Structure formats: structure tokens, C-alpha cells
Amino acid sequence: MTEPKPIEVRQLDLFRGMDDAQFALLMRGAYVQNFPPSIDLIGEGEPSDFLHIVLSGSVELFSGWNDRETSMAIVRPVSTFILAATIRDAPYLMSARTIAKSRIALIPSQDVRAAFSIDGDFAFAVVDELAQQYRSLIKSTKELKLRNSLERVANFLIREQQKSGAGAAFQLPCDKKRLASLLGMTAENLSRAFKSLQKCGIEIDGTLITIHDQDELERFAKPHHLIDDDDI
Amino acid sequence: MTEPKPIEVRQLDLFRGMDDAQFALLMRGAYVQNFPPSIDLIGEGEPSDFLHIVLSGSVELFSGWNDRETSMAIVRPVSTFILAATIRDAPYLMSARTIAKSRIALIPSQDVRAAFSIDGDFAFAVVDELAQQYRSLIKSTKELKLRNSLERVANFLIREQQKSGAGAAFQLPCDKKRLASLLGMTAENLSRAFKSLQKCGIEIDGTLITIHDQDELERFAKPHHLIDDDDI
DNA sequence: CGGAGGATTGATCAGGGTCAATGAAGGTGG
DNA sequence: CCACCTTCATTGACCCTGATCAATCCTCCG
Structure with missing residues (x-):
């Protein structure tokens, strides 16, 4: 299952500024896996052990309460999800399942946090990514309430x-x-x-x-x- | 209007790990101001020149579209707002006005970004704050869609x-x-x-x-x- | 005292949800 | 290869939550 060269991951804005040694270290515990459609990847409330990256296919983020369920976002390649939970070492607030057949990279959350405190460029890339996701969520809230x-x-x-x-x-x-x-x-x-x-x-x-x-x-x-x- | 010792700002999680010299540098261009109620502080679409911190009173974040308007959040002391816009050097996505008489600290956005790239602890505090705000926004979206x-x-x-x-x-x-x-x-x-x-x-x-x-x-x-x- | 804006209440309306039936499409197994 | 089953999409009928409109009252301030 595990594949040796997550080349697409290297190209992400998030990792582009990272030096090779640091990147190799981060990838040591990471792996890439193929999933069929409609597979549950994570469930809300679980501890955030891995940062996930969609390499191909697509993933749905969704949440439930009191027997109701709602879609929160569609994640398309190439991008990360549940970055905030990884950073805070907090439980996932959303569940995730594959929509189509998908390749997903999984990087141990503790390695991400470690890289963050060592590598300044990576830290900046994380903040930038998080700020962007925050702003995109603000936009969708505005849409929901104003239209x-x-x-x-x-x-x-x-x-x-x-x-x-x-x-x-x-x-x-x-x-x-x-x-x-x-x-x-x-x-x-x-x-x-x-x-x-x-x-x-x-x-x-x-x-x-x-x-x-x-x-x-x-x-x-x-x-x-x-x-x-x-x-x- | 400008006050010399923004002592409450120093106590924020965001600045607690910062060393004194660095903090002094960041505060050099900052100022604290008192505002009466119902004063517009910023308007959506404007460039994000300052990171704002509510020291006392309270502030409403709101947005509009097509002659409609909605409240997005109430910011109470002591916390920052529009951190994401400051980080990305992007225009505000929300407007802000005081609700009650308020003391607000304003820190030039470029100084925040500069401090971020120099001070690793500060960088981590920013990410942590941003991740928390992101998660709190996810929660309110869930509330809006599920209840x-x-x-x-x-x-x-x-x-x-x-x-x-x-x-x-x-x-x-x-x-x-x-x-x-x-x-x-x-x-x-x-x-x-x-x-x-x-x-x-x-x-x-x-x-x-x-x-x-x-x-x-x-x-x-x-x-x-x-x-x-x-x-x- | 008077005016402006917020809060409340009632009456009405419409956007959008629910329920049910039908049709279309894709996957599975005989 | 085809019959069957499941799931999704569509359509119609109906209903309910919550918006709108309007009138009144209240409170805070100048």
C-alpha cells in the first residue's frame, strides 16, 4: 500500500520552502494510501493523529448532530484537510469520507508540529494555509447567512x-x-x-x-x- | 489618546512567549485608543493595516451583501480580531463597529508579520490563535446548518x-x-x-x-x- | 417633553422542508 | 448478458418554520 515517492506532496505550497532534509524527516513516518469511494477516513471527535492530504480523487467533510447530518466541504486535489486540529492537537470537528477513488497522504500530526517548531519557513506556510482556510470559511458563512x-x-x-x-x-x-x-x-x-x-x-x-x-x-x-x- | 502601557496586551496568549525586546519593538508603532459606542472601526474590503485587539468594551463583526447585513461575531475582551487578514496582507472580509465604549489596541500589520518571521514562539502563538478561531468558526457553521x-x-x-x-x-x-x-x-x-x-x-x-x-x-x-x- | 430606536405582538405570507410516488442509472449476481 | 436491486434524481402535494409587515409600547436621551 505504502508508496515511496509522494512527489505531489513536495509541490504543495505548504512544503515548497522546506529544505530537503527536513522534508525527508517529515515524510519518514508518512504514507500514501489508495481508498475506494465512500470510505470513512476519520470521524468527528477522534484524536487528530494524521494530517491528511488529498492527492487525487475527492473527499467530503461532514458533520452530524442529533441524527441530522450536513456536508461542510468538498476537498479536491491537491490540498490538506484538518490542519487546524493537527496544529492544536485537538479532536476532529468534522468527519471525512472519500467521494471518488482517492489517493491520500497521511503525515503523523506530531511530526508536523515538530517540523513547525524547527523550520521557520514551514511555520509561515502553515499559518498562510490556515489563514486562507479561515477566510474561505468566513466567505461561506457570509453566503449562508446573506443569500x-x-x-x-x-x-x-x-x-x-x-x-x-x-x-x-x-x-x-x-x-x-x-x-x-x-x-x-x-x-x-x-x-x-x-x-x-x-x-x-x-x-x-x-x-x-x-x-x-x-x-x-x-x-x-x-x-x-x-x-x-x-x-x- | 495614545496610551503608553498596553499592559493587557502583554498578557495575551499571543504575546506571552515573546521576549521583552521583541515585544517593545512590536509595540513601537502600536497605539491604544478609546472609542464611543457605535463607531465604525473598519469596513470590509479595506486593506488590513492594523491588527486590532479589544481591551475593554465590545465589538461587532458584520458583513453585507446586496443591501442585506448580518452579524458575524461579537468580540469581547481580551482578544484579537481580523488576524487572518493581517497575516495574509489581504483585505478585511468583515466590517467592525464598537457596541459599547471600547478600548482598542492597534498594531501595524507589517510589524506583526515581521515579528512573526523573527520570533518562533510568536509564530507558534499566532498559528495556535488562528487554529482556534478557525475551529470556533467551524462550530458556528455546524450550529447554523444543523439546528x-x-x-x-x-x-x-x-x-x-x-x-x-x-x-x-x-x-x-x-x-x-x-x-x-x-x-x-x-x-x-x-x-x-x-x-x-x-x-x-x-x-x-x-x-x-x-x-x-x-x-x-x-x-x-x-x-x-x-x-x-x-x-x- | 418629545423623538428615535429597540422590543413585542399579531396577522399574513412565502421560502423551503417533508412525504410520497415515479423514473433513471449503475452495480451485482445468477 | 440480463434481471434485479439499490441509490439517486425528479416531480407533485402539502405543511411548517420563520420572514415580512404593521401597530403599539417602552426606554433611553437630548
Whole structure:
């Protein structure tokens, strides 16, 4: 299972400034593993033994309370998740499961904390990553509180379009049930929202979205750089 | 206006491990100022020139979109706000205004970043603070998505009670209009929620809350440590 | 004393959730 | 290779939480 050369990991912003010896040390206890779809990786409340990095595939972060469950985020390659828990040596606040077949790198949390206190560049990279994740969470909270479900769907489509290269057509990152939960609505309502957005010139075919009238969609969605821009 | 000895700032976790010379350097360009209530401190979108620290009083963080506005957080002494924007040298994602008469320390962001790259202990303190803020934001997102408004109010009351020393009676941290927005509901609905929670043995007199039947309230609210505990 | 803003209450409305039925798609085993 | 089963997506009907609108009252201040 374990693979020797996590070359993609080395390329991450998080590790780019680290010198080779330090990186080798950090990777000594790390391993890369392949998982099939729909596999539970971690459960909320468990101790944070490993920093996880999605190398390929995709992972859903989700949380539950009182028999309810909600999607919190989709993690796509190449990025880390549960960095904050690793840093604080605190239990996970979210569970994680694979969506698709995925390659995941696991780095022992204590090694990350050790590297952090030795390597100043790495420390800065960690803070930067954490600050970015914090800001992206602020943006999604703003979206959740300031927009209704139709507006959230419309703006989500525009953001996905940008991420996938700004072409007119692109794929949704997950099934519609998960997407609905991510956007804070039910699958039934997402279905109706898509239908209703056809008036703004969007077309849905399974997970393939095509935006026929960009201007019309944006006129309705009113995207804002302090909510929707990837990284400000 | 500027005051010479920001002694409370020195006591913050963020600066406790810092040596005196380094701290003095960081404070050279800093100043402490008194503000009356309802004063705008910063506006979202502006460059993050200063790290802010609430020394006394209280501050509301809020955001707007398309003529709507929502409260994002109440910052109470002694703690920092907009740390992530300072670290990333990015524009503020939230606006801030004083609620009560407040003393605020302002430290130039570039000095914070400079101290960060020189002082390893400080770097670790920053990451720790940021990780904590991130986790607390995750918790409030979970609350927003997993609980209905009555449940949010009930759990909010339990949390406030803990923060204020776990006695039966305590004060709300702000007026009810702001509180409603913070909890993602309207003032009218908050009013009705309070009334409805009287069945669980709570009493409201202005901003004074008294919990007469702790067990009954908790049976309804079902607080959970991965959402409601202050710092796990 | 008067005015402005917050709080409360009631009446009404709509956004969005729930329930149920049906259809489409993909995986499994005979 | 196909029948079957499970899961997801869609659609319709209905309901409920919570928003909106409006009127009143209260409190704090100038």
C-alpha cells in the first residue's frame, strides 16, 4: 500500500520552502494510501493523529448532530484537510469520507508540529494555509447567512465555472444530494432551483452544467469578490 | 489618546512567549485608543493595516451583501480580531463597529508579520490563535446548518451561561436585534423564541436571563461538545 | 417633553422542508 | 448478458418554520 515517492506532496505550497532534509524527516513516518469511494477516513471527535492530504480523487467533510447530518466541504486535489486540529492537537470537528477513488497522504500530526517548531519557513506556510482556510470559511458563512437558496446555487455555479477554467460547460464536483447539503438545502429544492435557473440560461444534463447566458446569470447572482473570489 | 502601557496586551496568549525586546519593538508603532459606542472601526474590503485587539468594551463583526447585513461575531475582551487578514496582507472580509465604549489596541500589520518571521514562539502563538478561531468558526457553521432557530437560541443561552461563570442568571452580550442577526434569525422571531423557551424554565427581563431549570433546558437544547464547548 | 430606536405582538405570507410516488442509472449476481 | 436491486434524481402535494409587515409600547436621551 505504502508508496515511496509522494512527489505531489513536495509541490504543495505548504512544503515548497522546506529544505530537503527536513522534508525527508517529515515524510519518514508518512504514507500514501489508495481508498475506494465512500470510505470513512476519520470521524468527528477522534484524536487528530494524521494530517491528511488529498492527492487525487475527492473527499467530503461532514458533520452530524442529533441524527441530522450536513456536508461542510468538498476537498479536491491537491490540498490538506484538518490542519487546524493537527496544529492544536485537538479532536476532529468534522468527519471525512472519500467521494471518488482517492489517493491520500497521511503525515503523523506530531511530526508536523515538530517540523513547525524547527523550520521557520514551514511555520509561515502553515499559518498562510490556515489563514486562507479561515477566510474561505468566513466567505461561506457570509453566503449562508446573506443569500437565499436560489442565490447560493447561482453563485455556486459561477464559482465552479471559474475554477474549471471559465468555459461555458463544466462538471459538478459531486452528486446533487451532497451538493444540496453543502449549499444548505435539500436535494428536492436543489432540483427545483436548477429548473428555475434555466430561465437565466443554464442547462443541466446529469452533472454537466452549461451556462448559455453568462450575463443573465451574473445579473441574477450578483457575485461579490468578498464572498465569491477564490483567494483575496 | 495614545496610551503608553498596553499592559493587557502583554498578557495575551499571543504575546506571552515573546521576549521583552521583541515585544517593545512590536509595540513601537502600536497605539491604544478609546472609542464611543457605535463607531465604525473598519469596513470590509479595506486593506488590513492594523491588527486590532479589544481591551475593554465590545465589538461587532458584520458583513453585507446586496443591501442585506448580518452579524458575524461579537468580540469581547481580551482578544484579537481580523488576524487572518493581517497575516495574509489581504483585505478585511468583515466590517467592525464598537457596541459599547471600547478600548482598542492597534498594531501595524507589517510589524506583526515581521515579528512573526523573527520570533518562533510568536509564530507558534499566532498559528495556535488562528487554529482556534478557525475551529470556533467551524462550530458556528455546524450550529447554523444543523439546528433550527429555537435550538440555536437554547444552546446559545447555555453557552453564555457557562462563559459568565455558570450561575443561573447572566446578561446577554448585546441587544436583541444584534443577537438575532448573530443567530441567523429576525428580532421578531428571537422574541417569540424567548417566549417559547419560558416553557423550559427560562426567564427574560431585558438583557438579564435567568435559567430556572437547567436540566429541562439542556434536555431540549441537547448541547454537544463538538459544537458548544469553548475550546476543544 | 418629545423623538428615535429597540422590543413585542399579531396577522399574513412565502421560502423551503417533508412525504410520497415515479423514473433513471449503475452495480451485482445468477 | 440480463434481471434485479439499490441509490439517486425528479416531480407533485402539502405543511411548517420563520420572514415580512404593521401597530403599539417602552426606554433611553437630548
